[in-house]
Amino acid sequence: MNDDVNVPIDCYKRHSRMLLKLGVASPRHPEHGEVTAQIRDHFLATAGIDGENFEGGANDVRPAIAKTIREVQGPAMGVDFSELHDAQLVDDFHYSIFPNITLNMFGRSAWLFRHRPHPSDLNKMFFDFFNLVRLPNAPIPRATHEHQICSDELTLDPLGGGGELLAQDTYNLPRIQRGMHSSGFRGLHLGDQEIRIRHFHSVLDRYIDASTEEGTSRDGG
Numbered sequence: 279m280n281d282d283v284n285v286p287i288d289c290y291k292r293h294s295r296m297l298l299k300l301g302v303a304s305p306r307h308p309e310h311g312e313v314t315a316q317i318r319d320h321f322l323a324t325a326g327i328d329g330e331n332f333e334g335g336a337n338d339v340r341p342a343i344a345k346t347i348r349e350v351q352g353p354a355m356g357v358d359f360s361e362l363h364d365a366q367l368v369d370d371f372h373y374s375i376f377p378n379i380t381l382n383m384f385g386r387s388a389w390l391f392r393h394r395p396h397p398s399d400l401n402k403m404f405f406d407f408f409n410l411v412r413l414p415n416a417p418i419p420r421a422t423h424e425h426q427i428c429s430d431e432l433t434l435d436p437l438g439g440g441g442e443l444l445a446q447d448t449y450n451l452p453r454i455q456r457g458m459h460s461s462g463f464r465g466l467h468l469g470d471q472e473i474r475i476r477h478f479h480s481v482l483d484r485y486i487d488a489s490t491e492e493g494t495s496r497d498g499g
Contacts, residue, residue: 279316279464280370281305291482292376294474300369303341311336321368324349340368347385358383362485374474376481387411401455407444 281299281358283306288295301321306354313336318329334342344364353361359367367385374380382389388410396402409421457463468476 279303279314279318290476291472294374294477296370296372296474298366298370298372299366301343302336303353313339340364343368351386355413357386357412374478376478377485 286297307440322329325346342368348359371383378393380391390408394404
């Protein structure tokens with residue numbers, strides 16, 4: 279459902295950004311260049327387009343979604359999307375704000391993730407998820423705060439049925455944490471796809487070493 283090969287990544291002084299192209303099959307997928315079932319059932323349907331009767335090809339999906347958001351969904355939401363280009367209406371603009379904020383920016387909505395340390399247990403944390411939707415004309419009630427515990431027995435779905443990917447992450451987290459305490463664990467090997475994680479730890483090291491002469495010099499004074 280997304281291009282996971284041609285992904286622009288920017289690393290700034292402290293923060294980072296990834297631009298994820300959606301509505302197109304991965305170049306590594308056997309159906310690349312086609313309108314896959316996932317694109318029909320998810321991306322087209324979310325934009326209010328009948329995926330089953332969509333007659334366009336793979337290159338027509340993204341423009342069709344952007345056009346529908348601009349001309350149909352925008353007026354219904356009370357939002358003017360005319361100044362946003364197609365990528366801003368379709369893709370995921372993913373920002374990491376050092377040290378503990380992540381943003382997934384879409385034209386119609388945004389996800390905000392906040393990670394906070396546990397006051398006494400280094401193996402625990404507080405994870406806050408905010409799903410923000412642009413609906414200025416909708417008389418919707420203020421969302422309630424749900425408090426859940428992520429453990430080996432619980433699969434957490436922060437999107438209430440729409441966050442399959444996040445549910446997989448929360449399922450894996452306690453197992454990964456346990457694995458990192460294994461006697462066989464000697465540290466992570468982070469490839470080029472994980473350059474943002476490497477950048478984060480580089481920035482973190484600069485802050486930890488800031489009191490030393492070397493750390494101060496590396497941080498530019």
